[in-house]
Amino acid sequence: MKRYFILICFLSVFGASCSDNILDRGPLDKYSEQNVWKDSTLINLYLGNIYAGMLTTYDEGGSFLMACLTDEAESARTFHTSQQVNLGQYNPSNNIYSEYWTTCYQQARKCNMLLERLPGAAISEGLKQRMTGEARLLRALAYMQLYDRFGRFPIISKVMTLDDETTVPRAKEEDCVKFILTDFDEAAKLLPLSYNAANLGRATSWAALALKSRFLLNQRRDAEAAEAALAVINSKQYDLFPDFMTLFNPENDNNKEIIFDKQYASGISGQSHSLDTYETSTFFTGFASGITCPTQNLVDAFEMKDGLAWDKSPLYSAAKPYDNRDPRFYATVMYDGCQWMGEKVDMKKGSKFNRASGSGSSPTNYFLRKFLNPKYDHKNTNGNANFQNCAIIRLAEVYLIYAEAKWNLGATEDARMYVNKLRTRAGMPNIAAADFTFAKLQNERFVELAMEGQRWFDIRRWKAGPAKLGGVITGMDIVDGPGGRVYNRINVETRVFAEKMYLFPVPLSEINRYPAGTPLDQNPLWN
Template structure:
């Protein structure tokens, strides 16, 4: 079997030549029995499912917005984005928020069901068929999980159905939906190999299934099971923390020792790319209204000083130079005033060549995103292969923190502290002593270690801190110059709103309208 990125390349090249195969609807475009007798076409079909997985990078596609913008991590620089509607609670089911998660998700689920139904008739070795079956279960679980984490309960289908048949299926019960996802992940864990050779990079492994399962179990607050699953991944010794957090997400470090599962980008043929570097970099570098995801002062304040103390309790903090002596993860996450980037010293003062005074491309907080960006991105040659770094979907540091939170909730604070400190040691931050260790330590560590990686919303929901952290005042920094130099003044940017119904997004009206009036698709409570 060839590398998954190559599958995607061939898939799209063939699509350009054979519209009959690739331009048909998801239920019939691979109905030709000859397809299921050709391993090249089968592998292309599977590659297409991988390609349609939704990641944090895909959220930024085409200038859209990352989920970070509806948490206390960031605010979108574009006032017309739906993120602004969410933050002020000015939305309902007719706004079709995250409709792509539901619609594209079920499109991928149909493909998974078709794949699983065809495996018995595929002419291949038992090992190959076992792997394909495992991938089918993994990818279906991954997609259902994405739908569940946005909307909660979903219509359960494990068979190839017509669209008409699908719209007769009601949303499953909470217990049944959870059971279905976990069963798929368990099947994947049994069927998938532990590792692949270098030509199969990007395919799901049994450890990826277990890691994703541990994340799901933590969000379900099933702490013993979450601890058991995450510890199994840790004890496998298949992964190790990458030594340099600053370059962890750079393309030259794709598929490094810490990555358990990621989405592969970068094929020059397939154009399986993302827009993170183009839409999240300053207008100065891109030449158009970019820099969408703007970190908040709330997030900046979360990064401790190098001595391990909060900025407002540390003798190392200098208000005239507020960005000195911070947790190294700050410098890898936030584009701040004075940072060196692509040979330039970035001036974040409003009206500078880096930060527009008004409109799109102007940061409302005084910060731009640094995390994920490729410092070698060639803005003049966007087809250059090195431009497209992979997106880490789950990595070992998160698994450490899953284990730590689960153990703390089980009453094992010392074991939890051990793994929080392992994460801190990677960036040379001081260990947290037991006398100072609390659940707040775990929440803080997740906030700074996993900043912008798409888990913050779900963390806040699990911790039931929506009012405190989502419906909060959002702050930025006002940068001014006077005769004495540069001043940094904390300023309020936005007062957000939150109600408990916001923990789950409304099922999109466009999806509910597909159901007959005699059998309506149930809406989430409060919407």
């Protein structure tokens, strides 16, 4: 039987490579399976490896953020997978998001092993309970990420051989949903409400409820989503961080807004990412970077500071289109004339910041600003390692989950109150009751959560694929005129969308793993 308890966590300690039987070889052979579950330190390292395996937006750095599949962004790399998706030029053999299928099952297997071995482990009952809760949450998160992209999945809930796994068919829709929700519910019962400083980053009961509320909203189970979200809000464990501009900076890791995150460079994860290395202008990095380029669609979603849309506000100037915007714009987008790392950024094509063509040239003439560390030293990259944490879910999203669920339930004033809390934090005027529409609520999610990996799932929930996933992507043309800079909106790409694209096809590489007679069925219309 292949072993999934393998301590891949030793990679970070010993720098070794590993395989399914690593504990049978070399200097680690003293760590037999039996010894692992008798040692609380080794068990904790094993659990830490599961935390390290969580997939986040930051782990996509160097490839493409999921924002590039929505109206948030356009990839600067024309050969990237995102272009295949956006133009409808993909099928199961392209293995889109196969890394999610593979990694999510790796996570589930490790959680299953931990859950199976914990009852007999040589640790206290209190620690067993906490670790059981952590494993249930981490497994639910993995399966939720799998379900979000592919829909129904084979439920692997116990330790199995790889051969046995390929006899398990995709479960029914309702069974997949029930399995994920049950794991979140059990985790919420078992996990502590908070931790001391030494255990920052571990999952709490509130993290289980917050993630559950997200999943329920996407299922359009609004009453349950609102209930779970309100429990998190009423816990008083979290507050909005006062400064959106620095919310994601490394010095503000673990601030009061963060409910659950991936702790890069911590004792739990021990990992790094490459967002700062790949997502800023090539001027700063010294090589062809700047992959995820915000669209004009996103820029136009940021209101003027008077609360009106750019094309309705007297504050808008065509000659200075970036003045007087929602302050969240300046924290999200690198635009022409902005300041970054002591430089005034020139986004005109052919400048030292934005190459005329090819790699390092932004198709929209914007680069990403959100998440990046303004103090990152590109001359001393430590092997291109970036370490700021990635928020998996934060209080602002829980406010928006609650607001949307309450809107759907007819409680529009409750919805407006929580939208306005975010606008107040951002320095934007409140939306009056007479002006509050669902479109306003949708736009608030667009700008508040931009690039955080939820837009694609929002669009699917709203059934807005034809307009938002298959519409025209715009950018800003920048030229020098006799009176100064001239800005004109341009069409960058016309994307393609079909109903089947609300789910990605099951990767052919996974279907081919299954022997004849036990098929892993494909999503509708992808055969």
